[in-house]
Amino acid sequence: MTMIPAFLAIGFFVILTIPFLGVKYKGILVYMAIVVNAGLTGYLAIQALMGLPFEIIFPGNMVTGAIALRLDALSAWFILIINFIFITGGFYGLFYMKAYQNQSKNLSLHGIAFVLLYSALISLTVIQNGMVFLIAWEIMALTAFISVIFEHEKMATIKAGFNYLLQSHVAIIFLMLGFMWAAYKTGSYDFQVLSNYTAGEKGAATVILFTTFFVGFALKAGFVPFHTWLPYAHPAAPAHISGIMSGVMIKIGIFGILRMMLVIKPDFAIIGYIILVVSVISGLYGVMLAIVQHNLKRLLAYHSIENIGIIGMGIGLGSIGLGTGNLVLATLGFAAALLHVWNHALFKSLLFFTAGNVYQATHTLNIEQLGGLIKKMPQTAFLFLIAAIAISGLPPFNGFISEFILYSGLYHWLLDARLLSLVAIVFAILGLVMIGGLAMLCFTKAFGVVFLGNARQTFKHEVHEVSFQQLIPLYLIAFFIVAIGFFPGFFLKLLIEPVSLLAGNSGVAGIFETNTMQTMQQISWAAWGFIALISVIFMVRKLVSRKHTIAIESTWGCGYVKPTANMQYTASSFIRSYTKLFKPLLLSYKKEKNIQGIFPTDGFFESHPYDKLEKWLYDTPIMEFKSFMSRFIFLQNGRLQFYILYGIIFIISIICIPIVYDMFIHLIGYFKQL
Amino acid sequence: MLSFILILIAGAFFTGIIIRTKSVASGRKGPGILQPINDVVRLFKKGAVYSGTTSFIFQMAPTIYFSSVVMAMMLIPFGQSKGLISFNGDFVFFAYVLALGKFFSIISAMDTGSSFEGMGASRESLYSLLAEPAFFILMGSFALLTGYTSFQEMFAALHLGSYISYAIAILATFVLVMIAMIENSRMPIDDPKTHLELTMIHEVMILDNSGFDLGLILSAGYLKFALYGAIIVNLFIGMVPYPYAIPLFFVIQFLLAIIIGLIESFIARFRMSHNPQFIFALTSVSLLIFFGVLLVLGKFI
Incomplete structure (x- = not known):
């Protein structure tokens, strides 16, 4: 009971004191506040995961009505993830931000935004009142915007920030529409009331209401075609914010x-198919575009879209399972989705943090200029490799576990499917397999080009590993990536409560026990066996080769002994056969000047990958709209008299329209008499 | 356990038989059937040369690649006897553990900073990604047909009855042979016998490997053939008792090796740019199998 005031007071206190502190202490204070608040909320969340949900209702005021805070197992799962990433990300940020110590005021603002962002995210998981939810949502959107534009002196950063700000407000419009409709129908903003209302309402109304919310939330999550803000905002932000x-x-x-699924309970089968199709497309499109990116963080941003697709596939399967009464499918689908939420949070934040290390060391994120970093930054390279294997969904790490549960769900569904659902299953399996394969292509490229081989460019400054303290949170994340891979059963147990809640059935625990846990036990054994096998072979290799001579030479180049770093395969050449194959789906702007003539001058070639959907769905309509609106530009002539005239015309027309309308009706009535 | 040992034995002969077939087809006498094994043993005894550009990735990768193949072998059943590891959905693990091996072989090629090896790595990653859907749809068809999702249960329940199921088994054999060829970068995808730098995929990726590491990579390749051969054998033996099943295993593996040898002798390598179409066509063959299964089950309503 005292925890909520404490939570708010800590945040409030920190926000008020940050501006008056020395540069060194700002970050530490922010971090302390996050840790304490994470402790408070984490305690409640763990209780909820154990089956003790927490509820408190504030009286609120006339506008909002009663404000309910409910912390159930679903909120708990997300709170724990938020806490974990903020604790590791905050710690990383303390060191990442050291380079900006001369910007004291900017750092204060950043710190305030960071605390507010954390508080808003936590609040969003528990607030169950539409109006207050929107306010918290707006706080989150604004503080995230401020965090993104930390390096606001760069044009690209500001542009990315505004793009994000605009699109998150489009999301708010959809959410507002949804909540307004709900309030209009039920007379209350409370989720519980809405839930009671929709329980009696079946069919199109709930599907449309849910779809409205889905679009709003999909804009935030980055489902295709609502994904365009992500690849701009993520690279522009500082590394810890990107993560x-x-x-x-x-x-x-x-x-x-997921929350709206619980509240509205729409026609689950239809919703499930919609989500499944959107998700498969998101997954494929995200990874297809990720491959062609040259900017490391942009590449990772596109991978977020891919992983949101994978999570969405889980939600879609779960929803179809609910709709068709297939409890095993529902369990596997939701379990895969929830586990992948955490898995993605782990490996993606690790990837962004390691990308931040690379940026700190080299001051560039263009992978064509990097190379050979594994020798200068072995620890960063090692951590990036772990995350890369995990995100490609390969065993024995965590990405494989959630994808495996998803596959189990799909193949389980296959066993009692009819023709239509079979088409959906084949589509989903093909999608998931292709996503996995393409992710592998993408991360062999990213890891191979950035960290392996020779440096493609010599930097004026020295490139060296970041400090060990900065790597501590990264090792912590890597530890969980590995732990989930090797002890999946333990982590799946935590999921029993949230999945039961989503499936609305207590039979879930039984399914976990009989179905999933045994398989997970076997996978765990397989993972350990695999590691044991590798170690044994490695030992044998060591023993055998101890007696033999080992020589170090240059790389074999068909007899040429002076290879240069420019002769290496670049990122573009690595993916060239891929880009040729997928050409119809990709878009790339090229600038080139060929080498010509007897005395050739310098030639050059540049390519900039772009997003075809963004061009079709965003750029072209906006351009058309702009050119249409420019016809009315004469109205904006800058003379006050005219503007007053417009005002008067507006007022007169407002008054006249009803009169004209009445006359029109009258006239029609008159004609009818004829 | 039984299947593991059988695959090991078959792996020892498989490549030798392919080479012998190719020799006979081209009118030569050819080396002995155990020559590939002798090569590997000789490599194990040799020292190694490493490129100064490489890092610990290059040292680790061959071991992990080899382990991934051995791990995949453990999952393969033999008739009624389970593999060493068996669980629902183990074929997913099978495909993904092989993919992990490929991941490491690709990055170890990138580790050398050589343009040849980068070329091979790029193609390997693209082709293996294109071949993957065929395998998953194939396994999906078997799951649908038998109602199980683990290798052993699927193969044990797979009984060949009608004409359609024979067609399915033959198509499945075709798909699996082709996947094995792609996995090992053999004809018609790639020609391992050309001059090394011209060989476009697998052989060019391991240009810088030598000594023990090269031995591991080569033996992993031999085992991979026997691995896919064992899956094909499983399509046919079903519930046949061991005294017949074990000889049948070797007969089918032997036939497969000869077929692969003949394919390599009489078919030219495709142009690199045509490979993706060819590989992706395998997925359509898998889909054909899938529809065949639907026909068998009468689900076309």
Whole structure:
């Protein structure tokens, strides 16, 4: 009971004191506040996961009505993820931000935004009042905007920030529409009331209401075609903010979708198919575009879209399972989705943090200029490799576990499917397999080009590993990535409560026990066996090769002994056969000048990958709209008299329209008499 | 356990038989059937040369690649006897553990900073990704047909009855042979016998490997053939008792090796740019199998 005032007071206190502190202490204070608040909320969340949900209702005021805070197992799962990523990300941020110590005021603002962002995200998971939910949502959107534009002196950053700000407000419009409709029908903003109301309402109304919310939340989560803000905002933000945005902020969209599923209870089968199709497309499109990116963080941002797709596939399967009364399918689908939410938060934040290390060391994120970093930054490279394997969904790490549960769901569904659902299953399986394969292509490219081989460019400054303290949170994340891979059963047990809640059935625990746990036990054994096998072979290799001579030479180049770093395969050449194959789906702007003539001058070639959907769905309509509106530009002539005239015309027309309308009706009545 | 040992034995002969078939087809006498094994043993005894550009990735990768193949072998059943590891959905683990091996072989090629090996790595990653859907749809068809989702239960329940199911088994064999060829970068995808730098995929990726590491990579390749051969054998033996099943295993593996040898002798390598179409066509063959299964089950309503 005292925890909520404490939670708010800590945040409030920190926000008020940050501006008056020395640069060194700002970050530490912010971090302390996050840790304490994470402790408070984490305690409640763990209780809820154990089956003790928490509810408190504030009286509120005339506008909002009673404000209910309910912390159930679903909120608890997301709160724990948010806490974990903020604790690791905040710690990383303390060191990442050291380079900006001369910008004291900017750091204060950043710290305030960070605390507010954390508080808003936590609040969103528990607030069950539409009006207050929207206010918290707006706080989150604004503080995330401020966090993104930390380097506001760069044009690209400001542009990315505004793009994000605008699109998150489009999301708010949809959410507002949804909540307004709900309030109009039920007379209350409370989710519980809405839930009671929709229980009696079946058919189109709930589906449309749910779809409205889905679009709003999908904009935040980054489902295709609502994904265009992500690849701009993520690279522009400082590394710890990118990690947090991709790790937890876009997941709040997923949380919203799941919450609305619980509240509205729409026609689950239809909703499930819609979500499944949108998700498969998101997954494929995200990874297809990720491959062609040259900017490391942009590449990772597109991968977020892919992973949101995978999570969405889980939600879709779960929903179809609910709709068709297939409890095993529902369990597997929701379990895969919820586990992948955490998995993605882990490996994506780790990837963004390691990308931040690379940026700190080299001051560039263009992978064509990097190379050979594994020798200068072995620890960062190692951590990136772990995350890369995990995100490609390969065993024995965590990404494989959630994808495996998803596959189990799909193949389980296959066993009692009819023709239509079979088409959906084949589509989903093909999609998931292709996503996995393409992710592998993408991360072999990213890891291979950035960390392996020779440096493609010599930097004026020295490139070296970041400090060990900065790597501590990264190792912590990596520890969980590995732990989930090796002890999946333990982590799946935590999911029993949230999945039961989503499936609305207590039979879930039984399914976990009989179906999933045994398989997970076997996978765990397989993972350990795999590691044991590798170690044994490695030992044998060591023993055998101890006696033999080992020589170090240059790389084999067909007899040429002076290879240069420019002769290496670049990122573009690595994916060239892929881009040729997928050409119809990709878009790339090229600038080139060929080498010509007897005395050739310098030639050059540049390519900029772009997003075809963004061009069709965003750029072209906006351009058309602009050119249409420019015809009325004469109205804006800058003379006050004219503007007053417009006002008068407006007022007169407002008064006249009803009169004209009445006359029109009258006239029609007159004609009817004829 | 039984299947593991059988695959090991078959792996020892498989490549030798392919080479012998190719020699006979081209009018030569050819080396002995155990020559590939002798090569590997000789490599194990040799020292190694490493490129100064490489890092610990290059040292680790061959071991992990080899382990991934051995791990995949453990999942393969033999008739009624389970593999060493068996659970629902183990074929997903099978495909993904092989993919992990490929991940490491690709990044170890990138580790050398050589343009040749980068070329091979790029193609390997693209082709293996295109071949994957065929395998998953194939396994999906078997799951649908038998109602189980683990290798052992699926193969045990797979009994060939009608003509359609024979067609399915033959198509499945075709798909699996082709996947094995792609996995090992053999004809018609790639020609392992050309001059090394011209060989476009697998052989070019391991240009810088030598000594023990090269031995591991080569033996992993031999085992991979026997691995896919064992899956094909499983399509046919079903519930046949061991005294017949074990000889049948070797007969089918032997036939497969000869068929692969003949394919390599009489078919030219495709142009690189045509490979993706060919590989993706395998997925359509898998879909054909899937529809065949639907026909068998009468689900076309």
